[in-house]
Amino acid sequence: MKIAFATLGCKVNQFDTAIMSESVAHGEHEVVSYEDRADLYVINTCTVTDNADQASRQWVKKALELNPSAKIVVTGCYAQTNPAEVKKIPGIHLVLGNGEKQNLSNLITLVSSNPEPITCVGEISREKQFQQPLLETFFDKTRAFLKVQDGCNSWCSFCIIPKARGRSRSFSLEEVINQVRHFESIGYHEVVLSGINLGTYGLDFYPKSSLLELFKTIEKETTSIRFRFSSIEPEHLSDALIDTLTSSSRVCRHFHIPLQSGDDHILKKMNRKYTPSEYRRIIERIHQQIPEASIGADVMVGFPGETDAAFRNSCALISDLPLSYLHVFPYSAREGTNAFSYFDHVSSSAIKRRAREMRILGKQKEDQFRLKFIGKVLHVLVEGYHFAESEGTVRGLTDNYLKIIIENGRSIMPNNFVNVVPYAIQNDHLLGRKISV
DSSP, X not given: OEEEEEEOSOHHHHHHXXXXXXXXXXXXXXXXXXXXXXXXXXXXEOOSSHHHHHHXXXXXXXXXXXXXXXXXXXXXXXXXXXXXXXXXXXXOXXXXXXXXXXXXXXXXXXXXXXXXXXXXXXXXGGOOOXXXXXXXXXXXXXXXXXXXXXXXXXXXXXXXXXXXXXXXXEOOHHHHHHHHHHHHHTTOSEEEEEETTGGGTTTTSSSOOOHHHHHHHHHHHOSSOEEEEOOOOGGGOOHHHHHHHHHOTTBOSEEEOOOBOSOHHHHHHTTOSSOHHHHHHHHHHHHHHOTTOEEEEEEEEOOTTOOHHHHHHHHHHHHHSXXXXXXXXXXXXXXXSGGGGOSOOOOHHHHHHHHHHHHHHHHHHHHHHHHTTTTSOEEEEEEEEOTTSSTTOEEEEETTOOEEXXXXXXXXXXXXXXXXXXEEEEXXXXXXXXXXX
């Protein structure tokens, strides 16, 4: 059977898809591109916004256009939080919860033999242990993602993810080390440590551990592979963690630290665990220690009760901080969250206007950051050929998250480091030339 996968959302979902893909490939099945005519399509969904739900439905539609007789499996966060709605989507054969997705390979026969839609969605809040198999390879990428933590206990008032992912659970330190060592042994140069709430790593252990202890241990137990961290919430970035990560030669100069709002009142309504001034101190500490670090942030606009003044507070804080990019999210009401019942919702027109203005500010931040590196020598990990540009170009990524298109790179093999001098900005990347140093 030919099986194709589509992944929406975060790095954790991408890792989950890699686990599912490898599990079915070990059997008698062939994993193919989603653009191919597959016998079974698996959509690993996100549900952080209404747009994410809509995108999931569009992937189902696309699968049926490619092969009207194909079997369709929908898994992930949308399937977990709203299985009844997902089951009603025309063409669905199996709705699979987040706790059940690792059993995909065992359920394929059930899907093939049953003409009626099947729902396999358990109570994710009852999941207490983190278990996953050793992943042999992470697709064909040069950077490997590794999920070391799942779930969240924070219950921000706008967020449905605790209902989609369950309570915070951590991958055992021994298994993390084994996986990183394996990635290193097969030639990966970078591992991205990922989680739903990464900063809570180890807090469910007895005795408790921490993300700081995890990093110190895997740094000692490996030799050369570099580490990048996915999103870390501000309240988990202690001075000790910041100092350790910024002083290590093995950590990429890249931090993603969600802000959501720069207004103290809105942060409290969101049930966030920090103030704008505390956020400012964290960003400035990192910038002081690594001036060329890329620091990104998630920002939400249009949260219930956000006045023009509150929005301006967010804009002012972001303008004043050395942030290098923004992920802007227009507020999306999610049934089952506390904010869903708030009465002071912002009009859709105001949300769109604020999102547009915030994205303009984000683009300014990106260009300001990229401009600093024009004419400088950058160490770039080549990821692959870049067919959107002229023939012979390759694309790469610096440790501080600068995307670069390298001219005359036909002879450069992916998964190698090269030195590049950027000379211009084009869209969301730099243009550069390889040099010898």
